[in-house]
Amino acid sequence: MKRFDGRETSELRPIKITRGYTRIPEGSVLIEVGMTRVICTATVEEKVPLFKKGSGVGWVTAEYSMLPRATQTRNQREASKGKLTGRTMEIQRLIGRALRSVVDLKKLGERTIWLDCDVIQADGGTRTASITGAYVALVDAVNYLLTKGLLKENPIIDSLAAVSVGKVGGVALLDLAYEEDSKAEVDMNVVLTGQGKFVEIQGTAEDIPFDREELNKFLELAEKGIHELIREQKAALQVL
Amino acid sequence: MKRFDGRETSELRPIKITRGYTRIPEGSVLIEVGMTRVICTATVEEKVPLFKKGSGVGWVTAEYSMLPRATQTRNQREASKGKLTGRTMEIQRLIGRALRSVVDLKKLGERTIWLDCDVIQADGGTRTASITGAYVALVDAVNYLLTKGLLKENPIIDSLAAVSVGKVGGVALLDLAYEEDSKAEVDMNVVLTGQGKFVEIQGTAEDIPFDREELNKFLELAEKGIHELIREQKAALQVL
Amino acid sequence: MKRFDGRETSELRPIKITRGYTRIPEGSVLIEVGMTRVICTATVEEKVPLFKKGSGVGWVTAEYSMLPRATQTRNQREASKGKLTGRTMEIQRLIGRALRSVVDLKKLGERTIWLDCDVIQADGGTRTASITGAYVALVDAVNYLLTKGLLKENPIIDSLAAVSVGKVGGVALLDLAYEEDSKAEVDMNVVLTGQGKFVEIQGTAEDIPFDREELNKFLELAEKGIHELIREQKAALQVL
Amino acid sequence: MKRFDGRETSELRPIKITRGYTRIPEGSVLIEVGMTRVICTATVEEKVPLFKKGSGVGWVTAEYSMLPRATQTRNQREASKGKLTGRTMEIQRLIGRALRSVVDLKKLGERTIWLDCDVIQADGGTRTASITGAYVALVDAVNYLLTKGLLKENPIIDSLAAVSVGKVGGVALLDLAYEEDSKAEVDMNVVLTGQGKFVEIQGTAEDIPFDREELNKFLELAEKGIHELIREQKAALQVL
Amino acid sequence: MKRFDGRETSELRPIKITRGYTRIPEGSVLIEVGMTRVICTATVEEKVPLFKKGSGVGWVTAEYSMLPRATQTRNQREASKGKLTGRTMEIQRLIGRALRSVVDLKKLGERTIWLDCDVIQADGGTRTASITGAYVALVDAVNYLLTKGLLKENPIIDSLAAVSVGKVGGVALLDLAYEEDSKAEVDMNVVLTGQGKFVEIQGTAEDIPFDREELNKFLELAEKGIHELIREQKAALQVL
Amino acid sequence: MKRFDGRETSELRPIKITRGYTRIPEGSVLIEVGMTRVICTATVEEKVPLFKKGSGVGWVTAEYSMLPRATQTRNQREASKGKLTGRTMEIQRLIGRALRSVVDLKKLGERTIWLDCDVIQADGGTRTASITGAYVALVDAVNYLLTKGLLKENPIIDSLAAVSVGKVGGVALLDLAYEEDSKAEVDMNVVLTGQGKFVEIQGTAEDIPFDREELNKFLELAEKGIHELIREQKAALQVL
DSSP states (O other), rough: OOOOOOOOTTTTOEEEEESSSSSSOOOOOOOETTTTTEEEEEEEEEEOGGGGGGGGOEEEEEEEEEEESSSSSOOHHHHTTSOOOOOHHHHHHHHHHHHHBBOOOOOOOOOOEEEEEEEEOOSOOHHHHHHHHOOOOHHHHHHHHHHHTTSSSBOOOSEEEEEEEEEEEEEEESSOOHHHHTTTTTEEEEETTTSSSSEEEEESSSSOOBBBHHHHHHHHHHHHHHHHHHHHHHHHOOOO | OOOOOOOOTTOOOOOEEEESSSOOOOOOEEETTTTTEEEEEEEEEEEOOOTTTSOOOOOEEEEEETTTTSSSSSOOHHHHHOOOOOHHHHHHHHHHHHHTTBBOHHOOOOOOOEEEEEEOOSSHHHHHHHHHHHHHHHHHHHHHHHHHHHHHSSBBBBBBEEEEEEEEEHHHEEEEHHHHHTOOOOEEEEEEETTEEHHHHHHHHSSBBOOOHHHHHHHHHHHHHHHHHHHHHHHHHHOO | OOOOSSSSSTOOOEEEEESSSSSSSSSEEEEEEETTEEEEEEEEEEEGGGGTTSOOOOOOEEEEEEEETTTSSSSOHHHHTSOOOOOHHHHHHHHHHHHHTTTTHHHHHSOOEEEEEEEEEOOOOOOHHHHHHHHHHHHHHHHHHHHEEEEEEEOOSOEEEEEEEEETTTTTEEEEOHHHHHHHHHEEEEEEETTTTTTEEEEEEESSSHHHHHHHHHHHHHHHHHHHHHHHHHHHHOOO | OOTTOOOTTTOOOOOOEEEEESSSEEEEEEEEEEEEEEEEEEESSSOOOOTTTTTTEEEEEEEEEEEETTSOOOOOOOOHHHHHHHHHHHHHHHHHHHHHBBBOOOEEEEEEEEEEEEEEEEEEEEEHHHHHHHHHHHHHHHHHHHTTOOOOOOOOOOEEEEEEEEEEEEEESSOOOHHHHHHOSSSEEEETTSOOEEEEEEEEEEOBOOOOOHHHHHHHOOOOHHHHHHHHHHHHHHOO | OTTTTTTTTTTTOOOOEEEESSSSSSEEEEEEETEEEEEEEEEESSSGGGGTTSSSOEEEEEEEEOEEEEEEOOOOOHHHSSOOOOOHHHHHHHHHHHHHTOHHHHHSOOOEEEEEEEEEEEEEHHHHHHHHHHHHHHHHHHHHHHTSSOOOOBBOOOOOEEEEEEEEEEEESSSHHHHHTOOEEEEEEEEEESSSEEEEEEEEEEOOHHHHHHHHHHHHHHHHHHHHHHHHHHHHHOOO | OOTTTSSSTTTOOOOOEEESSSSSSEEEEEEEEEEEEEEEEEEEOOOOGGGGGTOOOOOOEEEEEEOOSSSSSSSOOHHHHSSSHHHHHHHHHHHHHHHHTTBBHHOSSSSSSEEEEEEEEOOOOOHHHHHHHHHHHHHHHHHHHTTTOSSSSOOOOOOOOEEEOOOOOOOOEEOOOOOHHHHSSSSEEEHHHHHHHEEEEOOOOOOOOOHHHHHHHHHHHHHHHHHHHHHHHHHHOOOO
């Protein structure tokens, strides 16, 4: 069986990771996963949120947004509405949590790394692309701190990437495009470390609940996809 | 090994489900899971949100809140802050999604069932207690509609309950109390149907990523717990 | 003449005051006045608002809220609307002001007692029930401070309770239920101390203005009712 | 005994009511009560709020605001803060309620009269000055509707004015200036009709609760003051 | 050619500047430009915004608002909407910027002068009237500081006034009234110093773009008008 | 004299206009002016704002935003703050007004074209780059409507571009980079049509007011720059 775009069930969309996409931030990455494109920037700020002040420990946090016309119909800006949607909050909490899991915050020292993920084109999988791209921006920001002598030791513990899996028409698929996502029976986002361990798993049965066997199938697809994504991250990090 | 409160690793806290807790709503349930107490009410509204208008299809949605002093230190009310926190948004989206998965929205007809989950005492597991209690309130609201002749056919497809599992000090535990939750290495919420199928799985490694084997252990505990919770729901629904 | 629920014109609804309703707060009271039920909790916070900082003087303040389905039709949460209604603001200012009038804020020392009044079922008189219940929660919080040795001297000067009176169909009535309140020609809330002195009087002619003679009749009813309420508070405070 | 400004205990401050203060509104009144100055405008809008739509019945509502430097120290604008304070909400609810009590809303027909009370200089008694001034603006707006033939019959039932009374240094005083208000032991606002009946009574013991006898003294002062205010309103309404 | 109100094309509306309009602020001016009336008050605050703290340098800032019924139809208060409109923000930024241009902020010392411009009647040119009036209020506030010995040296560098010009029916006009402004093809606001230099120029072609020659015509009109306005300011400042 | 980046006083920075930058919108342009980069998208929406409904006339409006790290230090997102800054409002009002001036809204018919200008890198002149880029996106959206047969006639009347000019160190300069803008004595934005007519002129003396002669010098520079920008727009529009 072929998918609508010619992919195999266990095939990722083409990935492209561009470092140094804008010139100002400590880390700036454009990640493209098929038609999905996200600008991920990392900013170093020499202070921490109130609840960490004086602890000597650092913080990593994320914000996520979409340009109004990243999607087929224009969405009202959250800045105009005056508040973030639940979806945005959920996604930016997920991205921040995932990236903190591979950083030794004590080694980072009392500073914050902000990861801004701005979707300029959305075709499914924007949250997982954000995590995968933000990881690369984070590495660049840490390299900046190491080069400047502001950090003595690398606080990054492991590599990290994320991918979506799902069930469409009864078939388990890796890396859903919007076309597939919008009619998926199950939608699952998985975040794994370079060592193949789980950092986050979020699975939702949209219509038809799934069983343990199906879950195992989803996780195998995710492991395969993330293995490839981490290879792409490594390749991108060797350039430059 | 015994837990801090004397439970076995695979033991739920004591459950108490009180129907008809307040007299006005179509469904009103007080669920107690150990020290955690949530008032779950179901309200029938004879209209649907804009995006469902004219579709003939119904809607089920949830709102979640905590009394300011449900916890050890008083939290500022979200109404005073002027906005919902990300945590609240995430939880109420989860509750709504979970309950919609066991309702045939076409059979429900063009009406909304609101599920309000108000935590009056919080000791861990408030979101899973909310789902388990809201299910009972939902059944009562549907029975109200059936009795009144407003529904011809029961739109509820399956039973549903939720539980947390986690890893604390390297040991997999069922149904974490706050004492345990606050130091868990892994925190996972699982929502299953009466037939033991997955509706939602959300697992987060707070510090140490987990592997497939551990995941399987967590899921077994969850299945055991939810089996018992659904038995409690059924017992409660037979009374009255 | 009998009222719709069989009461005499000068008869209170049945009162029930349950202390220690939830286990965490310094004071936690469920007050039931007929069908009206309010959870009143008192929280001690070891700081004061900015405008009292460094004064050595304490503060007592209140917040009031209703569960969405405390009433016949569901109300949108103020947290979802993003702001408090005028009604809520007015009520919580009244509760705070009333309770401050029986506390010697200098003796309280530089700390705040928060009184949270959460209405779980509303059948008229929620603001007066809140004051009457919050007084008991306040006493419990002060006892907690005395027992812990954090206070040397009791800062509570007098007892305090509140009741509504009104005119319905030309007849002066004590303690209006919603059924009566919704068609009252005059609606008045009275807060008295244990010594029968006025702390607050708020009377509104909804349709037909009233004269001095009627006002005197209302005040007599209020005095009678509050006398009984204070007896109930004392009885509740002796238990436990 | 003389007061700080030479008045007797039962003496009002000088009153000045200027009609047609600005030229555009249907009613526009500048009321001066001593140093307190409020612009009261009445606007006729040919529609009603949602909850009155289709009822054939009209509505009267009020808004209240202070210029930032109406007071000794500059207050931040509520428009900049993004929300109304509880004080403002309470006051504008009071003004609207008071004025509705002298209007036959059925005779007004399905239209709204907005009363905007903008305090340009504040020296105590701004809410009672607002009510007294807004009544005159309301009469002018109703006259406009009668003249235009939009109303056949005058919907105003009675005249209406408001005054503050209080206790300062143990002495009952009429019409408190800020100097007195800021140290009052009791603060009471009274709204009476031309026939001397109560529309609203709001009394608060700031420090020392008061008894029935004192209440009677306050009400006598209020009756005297309002009698004079209504005479001033009538005089102003005869001019022009 | 005569205008709708009998003026020549290069004729200002009648100006009236009343100092000491309210008694409390350090500067309080009522400016009337034809039917347009604005209360401009200046408040001295002995602190500066965060971004100036510790700099030894002062700040001048402005806020602008309209009473709801300053215009033909009532506008909703921005305080009720919970946010400022873009128009208000733009105007208050303009007023602040213009007045800062004639103040030596170093000489002012680390304090803020707030200029509040509240439009009580609007008939075109409210922003330029605000600037012209606020200048006078500012001078009064500075005089207050000099008299009190809080300033040694006058920080005001030059005088300042503003006027609108525009093109209506192909004719360049000075000082547009609302009647003209609402159908203008070009609308331009000009702020000049007493020495005739530009502080601000903001011109917009509403429908038909304009050329250099027309621009020159507009600027000549503006220069003439501002010359007269500054004469009026000086006259007003000599009184009192 | 050379500028900090080697340019002549009357020299633009290098311009690059990329059409079809993202694939979904009706018009999508990346404009680069030196280091400044803005994504300008045009979205066609088949409805108009309320105030135009039923008029048969269309609308063109703009929104403007910066990515948080478009600048040297990270700015908090306006969506997180919950409101737009005055600067953003002012800029988006300017962009919308400028583009409406070259569209015959009657010919556009009752539909809206949204122009979203999202700055991904900011180095001065973001508002003028937005206008210049948005014009190209607008042309593409109109071409889309013409091609689809949704428009019979081209509603675009003229071409349009914008540029900044200013005075730095006493010298008039064209197209200020951030380095120059931050220390400019005069800052002016000019919007001209293809026929060299003024649509908008906004000049501000930051410190030192300027005279007519200087103004003329600024306008000559602006005319020269806009002439070149319009040539770049035309070149870009011929490609594709």
